[in-house]
Amino acid sequence: MPQPDLERIRTALATVNDPEIRRPITELEMVESVDIADDGAVTVTVLLTVAGCPLKDTITREVTEAVGKVAGVSSVNVTLGVMSPEQRDELKTKLRGGGAQREIPFAKPGSLTRVFAIASGKGGVGKSSVTANLAASMAADGLSVGVIDADIYGFSIPSMLGVTRAPTRVDDMILPTLAHGVKVISIGMFVPSNQPVVWRGPMLHRALQQFLTDVFWGDLDVLLLDLPPGTGDIAISVAQLLPAAELLVVTTPQGAAADVAERAGAMAVQTHQKLVGVIENMSWMEMPDGSRVEVFGAGGGQTVSVNLTRTIGAQVPLLGQIPLDMTVREGSDSGQPAVLSAPDSPGAVALRSVAKQLGRRTRGLAGRSLGLTPA
Template sequence: MSGMPQPALVDAVRTALAGVLDPEIRRPITELDMVSSVEVDDDGRARVGILLTTPGCPLKETLTSSVSGAVAAVEGVTSVAVDLGVMSADQRQALRSKLRGGAGEPVIPFAQPQSLTKVVAVASGKGGVGKSSVTANLAVAMAADGLSVGVVDADIYGFSIPRMLGVDRPPTKVDDMLLPPIAHGVKVVSIGQFVPPGQPVVWRGPMLHRALQQFLADVFWGDLDVLLLDLPPGTGDIAISVAQLLPGSEIIVVTTPQVAAAEVAERAGSVAVQTRQRVIGVVENMSWLEQPDGSRLELFGSGGGERVAENLSRLTGGQVPLLGQVPLDVTLREAGDTGTPVVLAEPDSPGAVALRGVARSIASRRRGLAGKALGLTPVGR
């Protein structure tokens, strides 16, 4: 028999459950009202009732294992049984309201004046410059440094973030709220999670805007330090929608050293002048190929990144730095294909070192004041 009085043992089990996080929402299951019952008999056998947010919860085995492990570690518990149930419609409604801070209707949290999330859109003038690869690695590098990071794959037509981050399932649907899957510590949403393999997305402007709005408002992102958006190449509808939906967002421009690519990249950055967004830097990708003797072969020329940074500085009237130069690196391409970004797969490779440096320079920047409430009250004269 257990030496601890049963009410005290039940309290100890509840305390242990407060340390179990829902694997998708990343909050304690007790805070989310997911614990429906806790019983402990005279022999220390514990039985815990857990309410899932949805019957088809893809991580219910992970949750069951976490609950069992936490309860089994309580002194006096001899065995653990976990009974899984499903929240009622009213319970799910209460959960959605709690996650939205009491708001009944979905809003874009990053557009609110009190938001502390740094929102960075990764843009390029043309395709094929490695924009998505840069985005995926920046996200994972920041997460590895302890930041809470989310990625919106806003490249609706040419989505590739799920592949690069190894995401193989769609978000979990809790009525009208989506819980994004987490890969390498990064929360991810992409249209690629909703369409069958090989099927193209054939949408026009209004549908693109609505999709982006849903990714931002209908998804429960939680408290993010950084939200990265992988934009489609060019200066089309999505770039304008981002400026409208996220007026405090900042821009990073990705280019290659090639003069032709650099000229096009400047146009992507110049959109920020019209949308009143801030360009915080340029990343030059595919800068050179390192040779066995240590020399550098500049396959695509040189100077493109510096040129874009200088021209955008002049155009925007602010300092736009060259944040980093990422060399051509076979390991970077291979890591993207396998779903484990190079900053994790080969952290000491030249590409990983360069990308980690860019990530830390972005993370160290203070969030701008655009869109924030300053707490000032006009005084009449």
Template sequence: MSPSPPSVEQVREALSGVVDPEIRRPVTELGMVEHVEVDAAGRVRVRLLLTVAGCPMKDTLTRDTRGAVAALPGVSDVEVELGVMSPEQREALRTQLRGGQAEKEVPFARAGSRTRVFAVASGKGGVGKSSVTVNLAVALAEEGMSVGVVDADVHGFSVPRMLGVDRSPTRVDDMILPPVAHGVRVISIGMFVPGNQPVVWRGPMLHRALQQFLTDVFWGDLDVLLLDLPPGTGDIAISVAQLLPGSELLVVTTPQQAAAEVAERAGSIASQTRQHVAGVVENMSWLELPDGSRLEVFGSGGGARVAESLGRTLGTTVPVLGQVPLDTAVREGGDEGVPVVVRDPGSPAAVALRGVARGLARRRQSLVGASLGLTPSSR
């Protein structure tokens, strides 16, 4: 005997397991399920409301919806009809996603925000700062954390290529839904310019772009946000300190003395902006040879020198979080859009980068702004 058709409530319960691939929340929670019908023959009709007419993930939503409903006993057929939210529904959704706040704000600057913000800095270009950023982001996501990346190097953006992002973000009126790659939400000015066109902006426009990335983009509840900064101590570094006063600097250098000296200057900005330096990552530390020996192509000790110098300047201990060897797999992964921690997880560089990520994930969060649950007693 065939099972009875499911109830409308059972279908809606099944749909609660369908997650919007951009917003990362159930479609039932987002008000996207407008209507459900079930007839006596077990035919189910679901009408889904897309946030925008040209939603790039509509095929994924349709497939996931059909699969979730078809798995119910008694279902003979599933029809998924797509509609579009009204302006009023989109406004309600935006307010919901902003936590009830109708006005834009930087969510990571709110009192009590539990998102760790790391600004990945370097004194000069060519030290592998972007490679370190994307691999740490993916490695942290693999640790089960919710992670976002802002490609704040507006003039030298490279994060979309390294993460394999080849589509533009979805806009819900004035809210931007960032693409997700390898479990990481990512935004970059490179997603908004055609081809390989250069971005020729000065200070105020750079500040405004960073501000929009932080306020207009729906990031959700992130555990970690990484910002890939441009080299040096220019406008973006200052804007990060203004917009994200609780952010921590992660300084990337190579062992080379010239690079280390410049990296010290990049990290020393923390003494003026009152930012905390999370630590130093030494990249391209050595090349592992076939016989097991190491060739120190760029010398040695640069990371330790930077950490020691910054510690003296800031009056605190600055750790060396890890040393990442030269590895062709890093370059190949970046070119292919598959970071080395995914593409070749057993490679020396991937092992070192995952070690840095685990160290960051284990670090105790600051108690600044957090309620300690203490009640003063009277005497």
């Protein structure tokens, strides 16, 4: 049997992505050496970004599988090492595109990432479950999606998306955890279970800023922010840090909830943000005989849409009505969003419809360089 070709082995290694950074390990300079013995045995030394990398077994398995398919390879041995501080600095510079370390990529004029800040006037309207399901649905449709759990006091996104481990830190860079194809970051990943976060406004602003600057998000199509209810510190910080973010208001059909939701949406006038639409959650309960029971009344979402259209002076559509659905609640409790675990359920169908509407939206040319120079 002919001895395996080194270039073919390197080509095979280029198909292996770091499971957290989602780029080839060869591009990230993680492959330190490849040794080929006379009998076709191949030893690959891979440098992990940090000692004790939680996904080292995944890297070992995928490297073994990729190299094992190369003609002439009789066996594969993967040796794991750890990057030096200098190598990690080079990696961080590469990931940040050689730019400044403390910048928000989504706030740059050339950013093509669509940023949706999901807001509500009051708590308990299902804003977080809507966020989790929209993110999972978009990712399932092939989009690169990130979620920031910006509800610092009432974080719930990690449990709703089934996140079971903490993010990996590469010095001062944080690699978000991946769940159902969605990159996720939350303060809940950094504090013990059920420990309250007791912070004032400046601390909240700093936490959000770190989620935007210190986390390596990569090239996202969509970034969703699950905001706390109301128009407090975080909502103001989002407007300052992400002026191009578009607001999405979640309400229930109940009149009292709709009134409060209007205030959250009307904030867009003061912050000069675009209001993309309204989602009415818990719209009705579908009964076995096909009838509907409007548990929380009717018309709240449409009322918010009409009144915000009048206030903003631009169309604010009602993007969808999400029925009360046990599968949505069960999916949120189990960490398996209903759009994935029960895609044909009434709630999941409505949520997937909203996700497709948002996923089809494109950014305009405002603020982008057209690459033109004067003649």
